[in-house]
Amino acid sequence: MRSLYLDHLDARIRWIDLSGGGPAHVYVHGLGCAGSADFPHIAAHPRLAGHRAVIVDLLGHGYSDRPPHFCYSLQDHARTVAAVIDHCSLEDSVLIGHSMGGAIAIVLAVQRPELFSRVILAEPNLRSGAGAFSGPITAHTEDEFVAGGFDTVVAGFEPTYAARVRISDPTALHRSAVSLVEGTQPDLAQRFLGLPHERALIVGARNRPYPDEDLISDAGIPVIGVPGAGHDLMHENPEGFVHAVATATSGEPAATHQGTFADGSTQRTDLMAGGG
Numbered sequence: 001m002r003s004l005y006l007d008h009l010d011a012r013i014r015w016i017d018l019s020g021g022g023p024a025h026v027y028v029h030g031l032g033c034a035g036s037a038d039f040p041h042i043a044a045h046p047r048l049a050g051h052r053a054v055i056v057d058l059l060g061h062g063y064s065d066r067p068p069h070f071c072y073s074l075q076d077h078a079r080t081v082a083a084v085i086d087h088c089s090l091e092d093s094v095l096i097g098h099s100m101g102g103a104i105a106i107v108l109a110v111q112r113p114e115l116f117s118r119v120i121l122a123e124p125n126l127r128s129g130a131g132a133f134s135g136p137i138t139a140h141t142e143d144e145f146v147a148g149g150f151d152t153v154v155a156g157f158e159p160t161y162a163a164r165v166r167i168s169d170p171t172a173l174h175r176s177a178v179s180l181v182e183g184t185q186p187d188l189a190q191r192f193l194g195l196p197h198e199r200a201l202i203v204g205a206r207n208r209p210y211p212d213e214d215l216i217s218d219a220g221i222p223v224i225g226v227p228g229a230g231h232d233l234m235h236e237n238p239e240g241f242v243h244a245v246a247t248a249t250s251g252e253p254a255a256t257h258q259g260t261f262a263d264g265s266t267q268r269t270d271l272m273a274g275g276g
Contacts, residue, residue: 001014001015001016001036001063002014002015002016002017003015004083004084004087006067006080006083009059009065009067009069009070010067011059011064011065011066011067011070012064012065013056013057013058013059013064013065013080013083013084014036014056014057014062014063014064014065015035015054015055015056015057015084016035016036016039016040016053016054016055017052017053017054017055017088018040018043018044018049018052018053018054018055019052020049020050020051020052020053021050021051021052022051022052022091022092023051023091023092023093023094023117023118024051024052024053024054024088024090024093024094025043025048025051025052025053025054025093025094025096025245025249026053026054026056026081026085026090026093026094026095026096027039027042027043027053027054027055027056027096027097027098027101028056028058028081028095028096028097028098028101028102028104028105028108029056029057029058029061029062029098029099029100029101030098030099030100030101030102030133030276031099031100031133031134031137031173031176031177031180031276032061032133032161032164032165032168032173032176033061033062033098033099033161033164033165033168034057034061034062034063034164034167034168035055035056035057035058035062036055036057036062036063037062037164038098038164038234038235039053039055039234040055041234041238042234042238042241042242042245043055045238045239045242047242047243047246048242048245048246051094051249052090054084054085054088054090054093056081056084058077058080058081058101058104058176059072059077059080059172060072060168060169060171060172060173060175060176061167061168061169061172062167062168066169066171066172068171070172070175071175071179072171072172072175072176072179073175073176073179074100074103074104074107074179074180074184075107075111075179077104077107077176078104078107078108078111079111081104081108082108082111082112082115085112085115090115091115092115092116092117093115093116093117094116094117094118094119094120094249095108095109095115095116095118095119095120096120096122096245097119097120097121097122097124098121098122098123098124098233098234099122099123099124099125099133099231099276100125100134100176100180100276101124102121102122102123102124102125102126103124103125103126103180103183103188103276105119105121105124106119106121106124106188106191106192106195107184107188107191109195109197110191110195113195113196113197116197117197117198118197118198118199118200118248118249119192119195119197119198119199120199120200120201120202120245120248120249121192121199121200121201121202122201122202122203122233122234122241122244123202123203123204123207123210123231123233124188124192124201125180125183125188125276126187126188126189126192126211126212127183127187127188127189127211127212128181128182128183128184128187129181129183130181131180131181131276132231133157133161133177133276134177134180134181134276135181136153136156137149137153137173137174137177138174138177138178138181140153140174142171142174142175142178145170145173145174146170146171146174150170150173154166158232160232160235161232177276180276189212189215189216192216193215193216193219193221199221199222200221200222200223200224200247200248201213201216201221201222201223201224202223202224202225202226202233202241202244202245202248203223203224203225203226204225204226204229204230204231204232204233204236204237205225205226205227205228205229206228206229206230207230207231208225210223222247222248224244224247224248225244226240226241226243226244227240228240229241
């Protein structure tokens with residue numbers, strides 16, 4: 001675990017740095033989660049282990065500090081991830097963001113396009129509005145959430161997700177969720193479409209058709225499905241998620257057909273609630 005002191009916040013952001021060649025893979029986790037819990041087993045998989053991996057715990061999450069005066073907006077999260085990338089002297093990295101991390105990845109790629117060669121989103125939030133996880137959080141005011149709503153909301157989450165959320169900071173979680181629900185102008189879907197980088201969208205089979213999947217596919221951006229998975233791709237089917245990331249980073253043409261999955265199967269399933 002490495003850390004960077006952010007003097008303007010009097011806080012340290014922390015990440016796991018796995019050795020390997022370039023381009024480095026930079027992983028950004030979702031709302032209430034932690035890169036240190038979600039991605040080490042993915043980055044260490046033999047299909048991806050040749051790449052250096054920088055696995056960030058966002059401020060307020062995982063092992064990173066919880067500065068009380070930080071805004072925890074998408075834009076501010078993106079700037080702190082950029083500080084890590086600059087500190088590591090990375091160039092032409094592959095940016096991989098899951099859920100809220102996908103939204104942060106879009107904002108970061110807009111802020112600092114020169115840092116990346118590819119942007120890969122896994123079940124990202126592409127539109128404003130409450131999601132399955134952010135909705136219960138933002139139903140409370142910040143004060144209500146910190147005073148007791150945090151415990152109530154976490155108790156209603158699926159146990160695997162709740163275990164990760166439980167170690168996040170309530171203030172950070174609420175402010176992050178509010179920013180995610182508010183979104184950006186122009187919206188994140190349009191910003192993703194406008195990026196100059198090579199891009200891909202990874203979705204879980206149980207959540208297809210994913211919101212805006214057709215929009216992304218029609219733009220010529222590969223849409224890669226993970227069989228047997230919903231929103232929590234890295235834990236529900238880690239092998240499938242690894243194959244999807246490897247496909248997205250291979251540089252080889254990947255099918256954008258809605259029914260094409262990382263293992264080559266062609267299955268169509270109903271949409272289940274997902275996203276931050």
